[in-house]
Amino acid sequence: MRPLRSSTVGIVAELAVDRYSRDNLKLLFMQVGLGRYLPHDPFSKAGLVTDTVLSAERDAEGDDEVVQGLHEFVRLVAARVAVYAEAPGPEYGGLETDPAWKRLGEALRADGYDPRYEDRAVRLLPMDEPHAPLSAEVTELEAEFQQLGMTAALTHYKQATDHLTREHYESANGALRSMVEAVVCQIAEQQGRPWERQGQGQAALQYLIDETKVLPRGQGGNFVRGLWEIIQTNGPHPRTTTAGEARFRFQAGTACVRWTSVASKRS
Template identity: 40%
Template sequence: MTLLTDPTLGTLIELAVDSHSRANLEVLLMKSDLARFSQGGYSKSDLMVGALYQARTAAGDGDEQAQRALLSFAKHVAAHVAPRTSNDQDPRFERVREALLADGYDAQYEYGSPVSPSLSAMELAMLAECQGEPPRQITGVRLLPTDALPLPLGSEVSALEADLVGLGLDTAANHYRQAADNFTQHNFEASNGQLRSMLEAVVMHFAAQHGFTSNGRAGQGGPAIRHLVEQTSALPQRDGGSQLTGLWQMIHTNGPHPGQSNADEARVRMQLITATTRFLIAHFAATP
């Protein structure tokens, strides 16, 4: 399971402190099985920061119970700030959901019965037909992992950095390192921009090996890809060419512009670009 990052813990602690008394925070630690990590503290923030940091350290050392306790805490905070019904919104919940998405967890509502229990089943059906589904009570929150594998990035990040440095692509490696750092700090637009720069540098490198000459202008990733895929077939359409072309088009949909990227999108880009770049390196290493 992926560890919760500093920005996510900060968001959870801030919302918990703002909406609970100290006594209730201590109860929340007990309910989340985090009380064993509590070191007290003069303020509410001291209490929570100490407990959650100790728990994450333990989780990082392989304590699965500590990791489950942290996720339980996140779920309790998300449920506390969740809106009452499916028709309502609460910006606090959206903050929690966005932060957790960046760490690989999707906070989803659990629903109860429709809000108007006095209506008969027939009346509810008529209401749904005329006005859409009636609002439903939100009874809780569940956390679902967004990734098929527990740690989809950690070892891949390190391996790709090593591959890039081994090829002499120090600038690309630096772009990638900055992308990973920005992603960890939830700076998603900056992460997307650095990822695109890294992929462009890699594509330009392999295209140059196959006769591509840059015109010296910025934004030569597209022409370099067309050279590899369409003009030389160094990367055949059915052996990664279509994948790279589609990925290049996708990562230009929103770009690194503030307000146009969210946690889930940034995480998917990180995964796709990491995997595709490693594929390209392996492909061209095996090609004479």
């Protein structure tokens, strides 16, 4: 998992002091796995947060567990900021205009993450470049899955996104493969082929290519088949994938599945 800049963590620490009680700050650090860094006798809330965060950051290099703890700290405080921003009352202007949320969002995007608030929780979605955020594609595909009732595909895709963000590349590849299988199986089911159990992705894809008008060979069928063959190899096995490969699979899978869902609507 890519570490966040110290300046970003500092912004979040400042927001945590403002939005948590002293006791709740202790619970927060214990919840994210950083309880061992709590100072014994902090002078103030600011001292408690500052000492804990600085101690954790000193150990973060080379320790994925501490890096993940700092990420969780940022994510949970960001959710608290969002909840405050959406609270009713004249002092709150809503999420899009809230100064704290905007400041936090700018810092996280500079670190390569786009914060998305949904169901009183925050997800940190990966970004490719400042001009081409992958997070926009992720959000659109998730919305599409919801509209089409593809709950299994949506669950697998969210898992793939979260694993990729946390740099658990083998798990991301495995979840992505399950997502693609869920999509082709559900579309095949809509076209008349029963979907009885997992592991039928190859047969469902063959059905869509050879026996329906959804994915003719020369009009996208070979494209989807090519992706299918790529995601079957190496993916979920330890030490057989790289960050670049996992990211390519995720981007290609996102684009391919969005194209496939559009094709299914035209058929």
